[in-house]
Amino acid sequence: xxxxxxxxxxIYRYELSRTVRTIWQSVATPVITxxxxxxxxxxxxxxxxxxxxxxxxxxxxxxxxxxLSLLTQxxxxxxxxxxxxxxxxxxxxxxxxxxxPIEAVTAYVAAAATKSVVIGLIILLTSTLxxxxxxxxxxxxxxxxxxxSVAFSLFGFIIGVWAKNFEQLxxxxxxVVTPLTFLGGSFYSIDMLPPFWRTVSLFxxxxxxxxxxxxxxxxxxxxxxxxxxxxxxxxxxxxxxALTWIFQTGWRLKP
Amino acid sequence: xxxIIDCVAVTKRYANGQLALDSxxxxxxxxxxxxxxxxxxxxxxxxIGAICGTVSxxxxxxxxxxxxxxxxxxxxRARIGLVPQEIALDIFASVRTTVxxxxxxxxxxxxxxxxxxxxxxxxxWEKRDARIVELSGGMKRRVMIAKALAHEPxxxxxxxxxxxxxxxxxxxxxxxxxxxxxxxxxxxxTTHYIDEAEEMADRVGVIDKGRVLxxxxxxxxxxxxxxxxxxLVLHDPLSALPESLAGWPIxxxxxxxxxxxxxxxxxxxxxxxxxxxxxxxxxxxxxxxETTASSLEDIFVDLVGAGS
Ligand SMILES: Nc1ncnc2c1ncn2[C@@H]1O[C@H](COP(=O)(O)OP(=O)(O)O)[C@@H](O)[C@H]1O
Ligand SMILES: [Mg+2]
Numbered sequence: 001x002x003x004x005x006x007x008x009x010x011i012y013r014y015e016l017s018r019t020v021r022t023i024w025q026s027v028a029t030p031v032i033t034x035x036x037x038x039x040x041x042x043x044x045x046x047x048x049x050x051x052x053x054x055x056x057x058x059x060x061x062x063x064x065x066x067x068l069s070l071l072t073q074x075x076x077x078x079x080x081x082x083x084x085x086x087x088x089x090x091x092x093x094x095x096x097x098x099x100x101p102i103e104a105v106t107a108y109v110a111a112a113a114t115k116s117v118v119i120g121l122i123i124l125l126t127s128t129l130x131x132x133x134x135x136x137x138x139x140x141x142x143x144x145x146x147x148x149s150v151a152f153s154l155f156g157f158i159i160g161v162w163a164k165n166f167e168q169l170x171x172x173x174x175x176v177v178t179p180l181t182f183l184g185g186s187f188y189s190i191d192m193l194p195p196f197w198r199t200v201s202l203f204x205x206x207x208x209x210x211x212x213x214x215x216x217x218x219x220x221x222x223x224x225x226x227x228x229x230x231x232x233x234x235x236x237x238x239x240x241x242a243l244t245w246i247f248q249t250g251w252r253l254k255p
Numbered sequence: 256x257x258x259i260i261d262c263v264a265v266t267k268r269y270a271n272g273q274l275a276l277d278s279x280x281x282x283x284x285x286x287x288x289x290x291x292x293x294x295x296x297x298x299x300x301x302x303i304g305a306i307c308g309t310v311s312x313x314x315x316x317x318x319x320x321x322x323x324x325x326x327x328x329x330x331x332r333a334r335i336g337l338v339p340q341e342i343a344l345d346i347f348a349s350v351r352t353t354v355x356x357x358x359x360x361x362x363x364x365x366x367x368x369x370x371x372x373x374x375x376x377x378x379x380w381e382k383r384d385a386r387i388v389e390l391s392g393g394m395k396r397r398v399m400i401a402k403a404l405a406h407e408p409x410x411x412x413x414x415x416x417x418x419x420x421x422x423x424x425x426x427x428x429x430x431x432x433x434x435x436x437x438x439x440x441x442x443x444x445t446t447h448y449i450d451e452a453e454e455m456a457d458r459v460g461v462i463d464k465g466r467v468l469x470x471x472x473x474x475x476x477x478x479x480x481x482x483x484x485x486x487l488v489l490h491d492p493l494s495a496l497p498e499s500l501a502g503w504p505i506x507x508x509x510x511x512x513x514x515x516x517x518x519x520x521x522x523x524x525x526x527x528x529x530x531x532x533x534x535x536x537x538x539x540x541x542x543x544x545e546t547t548a549s550s551l552e553d554i555f556v557d558l559v560g561a562g563s
Contacts, residue, residue, distance in 0.1 A: 002329075004329065004361075004362040005362070006359055006361075006362035006363065006364070007359065007360045007361065007362045009359065010356055010358075010359025010360050011360070013359075014348075014352075014356050014359075017352070018345075018347075021347060085345075088343055088344075088345065088346075089339075089341055089343030090343045090344060090345055092309045092337070092339050092343060093343075093357060093360060093402070094360070095307075095308050095309045096307040096308045096309055096332060096335065096337050097332060097360040097361055098328065098329035098330075098331075098332040098333045098361060098362065099360065100328075100329075254308075254309060254310060254311045255269055255270065255304075255310055255311075
């Protein structure tokens, strides 16, 4: 046996079935949250905000909202996906199976990313109930959806491997990722910011993700689409490098 | 044919500096039931972990049927089933799902007929669609065994399989172990009960403080370890043994108030009747008596003492 695709598939299926078991939690939460955002930002506040670059404010925030969910969902799915076996001890089964670390990561990350993509699409559908959404580059839209999900599922996996307790599991998402996402242009174009903050924003990785994603909808973004794409790949490569190091040192998975 | 498991100079030092395995050499033959006997903290779980891949070795090599467990981990692990000491299950999954998952993890194609037979053998079939959280502790242990056997391994590790287990499960488990052996599988179990090793194993290895002190055929070991002690509480303290008992392995304790006789319980003639008769002849009366098996601790003291 040189590879174990059956083993990868087993984890992938098992992880998705775990999602199906908690289907209401998994799907209802993001849908309700998104609906609330639309009511508050799109309806109540948005009606007082003029169009942004020829797009109504309600439609303008759609890509940002999807990104917001994609990031939080990818990170939480993937981090819990690997943290939980560690916590409950069932990780022994993965460690003693004829499965390489790369295969295990592939399975967990693919499952988490799949779930995120599905949730992203559900949010997109939900948003069409509130505003008219136009998608100029559907293929790119899906590409960004998938790449971002993979990138942040990898990141989530690393957090799950690193975390020693539930606090650590929650701290990176709430202390780092949520602020970056809110300040990442989900609800505004960074052109709306004063020059100083605009420059600061360019150091926020989320800006690049939201921008590229928004471009796939409306043909315009805060930064060039190539930059966005390049950034996403760079992020994936960085995560892969970190994971390689983790597995080479057996760090925190095996005593 | 190489031994089914071959450990050479296996050493494990945990991150906190604890030396859990100190250059362990151990060969396990195909088709035997091997008991690894040792007190808590001896390194039994660590050794199993090093073989199965749940613990990273500091140094040394392990091979399974000649295949290195690090270099060629896929081939090595495919042969091994592991039932760890602690129950670890996804409590929200159903019995059948989690057992099928274990099989899939090893890349084996789904085989509902095999899974059904396995669940029936372990009296789990009735509970196949129950979620783990609904099962009793004993049932959960059965699920752990079913998961370990799901991919049809030919080596099974059972880490302290009877700790806190009821009589039924214990009986079923031993029946299963014997049947696996009769089908050609190798079973390695750990325990800190001598009688458990005695009941089940073909060969016994004794481990303490990360070192394998000896590996022997069970019968030979039991002769060595099967010592019992008879303690007599005497009416009147004795300053010296009666002439007729000179040269007997007898000690006087507590200022002559207790007489302790060590004997081999498995021998045809334990010497106990003779001892009692000669004491009576010598007019030594006793108020109480008890016999005790030599504890594992005594045996370790003996073994370590003999080794140094
Ligand atoms: N993860 C760990 N980190 C540090 N020390 C450990 C760890 N696991 C076990 N030990 C220590 O290693 C020694 C052997 O433990 P173990 O293999 O569990 O023994 P046994 O299974 O024979 O009871 C003990 O001293 C134990 O405290
Ligand atoms: Mg143990």
